[in-house]
Amino acid sequence: MTDGPVLVTGGGGQLASDLEDQLGRLGVEVHARARSELDITDDRTVADTFARLRPTVVFNCAAFHNVDVCEGEEDRAFEVNTRAVKRIAERCEAHGATLIHLSTNYVFDGSATEPYGELDRPSPRSVYAISKLGGEHAALAYAPGALVVRTAGLYGRFGSASKGGNFVVRMIGRAREQRKLSVVADQRLSPTYTTDLAAALIQAVDRGVNGLLHITNGGDCSWYEFTRGILELAAIDVPLEPVATVVPEGGADRPLNGVLARPRADAAGLAELRPWRDALADYMLSAGLTPAAAR
Numbered sequence: 001m002t003d004g005p006v007l008v009t010g011g012g013g014q015l016a017s018d019l020e021d022q023l024g025r026l027g028v029e030v031h032a033r034a035r036s037e038l039d040i041t042d043d044r045t046v047a048d049t050f051a052r053l054r055p056t057v058v059f060n061c062a063a064f065h066n067v068d069v070c071e072g073e074e075d076r077a078f079e080v081n082t083r084a085v086k087r088i089a090e091r092c093e094a095h096g097a098t099l100i101h102l103s104t105n106y107v108f109d110g111s112a113t114e115p116y117g118e119l120d121r122p123s124p125r126s127v128y129a130i131s132k133l134g135g136e137h138a139a140l141a142y143a144p145g146a147l148v149v150r151t152a153g154l155y156g157r158f159g160s161a162s163k164g165g166n167f168v169v170r171m172i173g174r175a176r177e178q179r180k181l182s183v184v185a186d187q188r189l190s191p192t193y194t195t196d197l198a199a200a201l202i203q204a205v206d207r208g209v210n211g212l213l214h215i216t217n218g219g220d221c222s223w224y225e226f227t228r229g230i231l232e233l234a235a236i237d238v239p240l241e242p243v244a245t246v247v248p249e250g251g252a253d254r255p256l257n258g259v260l261a262r263p264r265a266d267a268a269g270l271a272e273l274r275p276w277r278d279a280l281a282d283y284m285l286s287a288g289l290t291p292a293a294a295r
Helices: 016-024 043-053 067-074 075-095 127-142 167-178 194-208 223-234 263-267 276-286
Strands: 006-009 032-033 057-060 098-104 147-153 182-185 211-214 238-244
Touching: 006 016, 006 043, 006 098, 016 032, 016 194, 043 075, 057 075, 057 127, 067 075, 067 127, 075 127, 098 127, 098 194, 127 147, 127 223, 127 276, 147 194, 167 223, 167 276, 194 276, 211 263, 223 238, 223 276
Parallel strands: 006 032, 006 057, 057 098, 098 147, 147 211, 182 238
Antiparallel strands: none
């Protein structure tokens, strides 16, 4: 890893927290900045931060990622997910810093029958997805040597404050409160543990990989199957009903096939992440969400 300072935006979030933890244990000088400390849409603050810290690597984990809210707040979505990324990329280029920018499987419309590879053509179908695709182009165009990583279904030890906790925690809470659940069974993805993703990002930086990569935990499932795995590990026995996706008026379209293939990541020699079931079990045990954790 770099000998110089590392800047992580979106500090306090799931992935940013894991990056801060893992980089710190590697002896890296890491500066994770929460939105209250570094609003990436405030170009003056961004410029001052770069001038003061002089980072050699920047992980941009900040995003406006409440998918349905983005539909009604288009300007904010593009301000955070596209325009601010362009400014950060320009700063990285000016300071000779390597940019690692996080993106999403939502840039695909989900109509394909096979997993999407890095070279497949995006076809975003929501404000969130379009703004994230714009951020990808901004990062790659304004910071030559940047690495853009698409991933999916993130969950981690530090939760997701903007969504009331990560998906795992929310499903456990709802199951205990409502005593039954209905979960969509026609959207497929590869849920990804941020601890695993953070390690993969650090490995990619160490190897000097740039361009566009797909990185998720292995295998795929529906949200229904993911929820079933969560409840089994938590030893919660409640009725679980599979339902079809319904997009409400004013809501965001979501890809039915959000599974990502990784030919470029494989060609770069990056290690495959473990299967999603193994990662989920590890996370839930470490987070105290399984009966075994209470022993």
